[in-house]
Amino acid sequence: MKKLNLFAMSMLAIAAFTFNSCSTDDTMSPTTGQETVDGFYNMTIQVKGSAGDATRTTQSDPENGTVEESTITSGTIYIYQGTERIFKKNVTASDWKTAPTQTTVGETKPIKVSVTKVKENTPYTVYFLANAELDYPLAANAAFEGSTVGGANYAGNNHFVMFNQNDENKQAAHSTVKFTADNKNEATPAIATQISLDRVVARVDAPTVDVNKIERKPETTTKNFEDYLEGVVYDTYALSNLNNNSYVVQNWNTTGKWTLNALIAGTTPYYKPTTEYGTKYQAAGLENFTTNARTPKNYMFENTTTEKDDATSIYFCIKATLTESAKANADFADGTFYRYDGKLYTRIADLMADEEVSNPFGELTAAEVVNNIKDANGNLIEEGEKLTNFRKANNIEVYRAGKMYYCYTITDNYYVREGYYSILRNSIYRLNVDGIYDLGKDVPNGPTPDDIQPNYYMNVTVAINPWVLNSTNIQLK
Numbered sequence: 001m002k003k004l005n006l007f008a009m010s011m012l013a014i015a016a017f018t019f020n021s022c023s024t025d026d027t028m029s030p031t032t033g034q035e036t037v038d039g040f041y042n043m044t045i046q047v048k049g050s051a052g053d054a055t056r057t058t059q060s061d062p063e064n065g066t067v068e069e070s071t072i073t074s075g076t077i078y079i080y081q082g083t084e085r086i087f088k089k090n091v092t093a094s095d096w097k098t099a100p101t102q103t104t105v106g107e108t109k110p111i112k113v114s115v116t117k118v119k120e121n122t123p124y125t126v127y128f129l130a131n132a133e134l135d136y137p138l139a140a141n142a143a144f145e146g147s148t149v150g151g152a153n154y155a156g157n158n159h160f161v162m163f164n165q166n167d168e169n170k171q172a173a174h175s176t177v178k179f180t181a182d183n184k185n186e187a188t189p190a191i192a193t194q195i196s197l198d199r200v201v202a203r204v205d206a207p208t209v210d211v212n213k214i215e216r217k218p219e220t221t222t223k224n225f226e227d228y229l230e231g232v233v234y235d236t237y238a239l240s241n242l243n244n245n246s247y248v249v250q251n252w253n254t255t256g257k258w259t260l261n262a263l264i265a266g267t268t269p270y271y272k273p274t275t276e277y278g279t280k281y282q283a284a285g286l287e288n289f290t291t292n293a294r295t296p297k298n299y300m301f302e303n304t305t306t307e308k309d310d311a312t313s314i315y316f317c318i319k320a321t322l323t324e325s326a327k328a329n330a331d332f333a334d335g336t337f338y339r340y341d342g343k344l345y346t347r348i349a350d351l352m353a354d355e356e357v358s359n360p361f362g363e364l365t366a367a368e369v370v371n372n373i374k375d376a377n378g379n380l381i382e383e384g385e386k387l388t389n390f391r392k393a394n395n396i397e398v399y400r401a402g403k404m405y406y407c408y409t410i411t412d413n414y415y416v417r418e419g420y421y422s423i424l425r426n427s428i429y430r431l432n433v434d435g436i437y438d439l440g441k442d443v444p445n446g447p448t449p450d451d452i453q454p455n456y457y458m459n460v461t462v463a464i465n466p467w468v469l470n471s472t473n474i475q476l477k
Contacts, residue, residue, distance in 0.1 A: 069160050074091055077091060079125070120179050121180060127175070142249065146268065160199050176192065198425055199426045201426075204429045206291075207292070209234035209316070210432065214437060222339065222439050228344040230322060233318070238285065244269060258417055280446055282387070303423050313408060314407070318406065334379065335402035336401055337399050338398055380400050397446065404442070
């Protein structure tokens with residue numbers, strides 16, 4: 001697979017179009033010096049979507065999109081001469097003779113292009129914007145209208161927005177057409193070279209977590225978890241930093257190696273930003289966590305950044321189950337436990353009696369400490385200033401109901417640029433947790449033991465497939 005050919009086609013379909021300038025959808029700017037002649041040229045274009053060959057030429061395990069991800073019901077066709085748009089045609093359901101789907105060839109009813117709009121034997125480039133309409137997709141830095149949900153509104157069932165593939169291997173202007181006198185006959189239309197489409201969104205699937213315990217490794221920092229934890233159970237996940245902006249044409253620098261699809265100034269950059277998930281000592285954004293059954297797939301605009309805190313990321317919530325001895329006389333009955341100085345406790349009294357660690361609570365008794373963080377019903381107090389101050393002042397982690405949080409920065413193994421984090425359009429990112437070898441954080445953005453490496457708890461590998469699939473094996477620490 002070529003390193004930068006990062007996209008798979010949107011659907012397997014060939015759509016034939018003929019254009020008519022009499023349509024109210026047709027707009028153009030006259031070509032300078034054009035001779036006016038009565039009549040029409042006929043033209044067909046071929047639109048190719050998601051197939052196994054796709055754009056990643058070394059894809060070893062291709063994965064086509066679903067019908068809902070691959071169907072084209074409408075769109076906009078453009079003819080350009082250089083940077084000048086000379087023809088635009090909106091295609092609706094009524095224009096299709098056979099509407100394209102993932103497995104069927106699409107063909108429109110005849111539409112025509114006036115001979116006054118093009119010259120014979122002159123090359124033109126052809127573009128297709130699937131399931132959307134835009135006046136000038138090739139305008140400088142042309143962008144989709146800003147999203148408020150990270151681009152998910154560009155990924156409706158049977159309405160995934162797609163545009164010409166644009167990367168090092170196939171530039172957006174890869175479809176060309178020339179008209180001749182023969183094309184005035186509907187039976188012999190001009191045929192544009194095939195257009196290859198990319199979905200403009202990326203997809204992150206619900207993770208697979210195939211673990212039931214924490215395994216000790218040399219990197220494990222928690223000293224006594226075997227005495228307290230019987231096992232672990234995957235609970236929920238959440239995504240952060242979903243880009244609200246995207247260019248129409250995927251932007252690359254002049255060498256075609258580095259994506260330039262950065263944040264667009266003057267717009268709200270991210271849906272569910274990292275800051276929405278709280279601080280080092282306070283949990284927030286917990287309503288964003290969801291189950292695999294509830295949210296099996298997530299769609300968002302591509303995102304490239306040099307800042308780890310701005311990179312599209314996934315949080316895992318893993319719930320620890322306590323041993324019977326750890327549950328006995330615990331401060332809380334719901335599985336809440338503490339970590340202090342690398343050791344676990346279910347009772348503050350045990351922490352204070354441990355001669356291997358210093359007592360952070362001064363002259364307070366164990367009962368007084370616990371009562372400060374226990375509500376009237378005997379449960380851990382809600383997240384807020386009091387619990388935040390307790391964690392921070394005593395340098396202690398409090399795992400509510402045994403829930404631990406891990407964070408992984410999603411990135412594309414086939415697009416490697418030092419110092420950058422990227423997810424790319426038309427790519428699937430699928431994460432598989434196959435090992436855990438230390439406790440996570442007690443809050444989503446909590447500090448690591450040394451508070452230096454933001455992803456201290458994760459080891460990750462990734463692989464890709466068309467759409468294109470990034471299948472990620474993760475070990476959590």
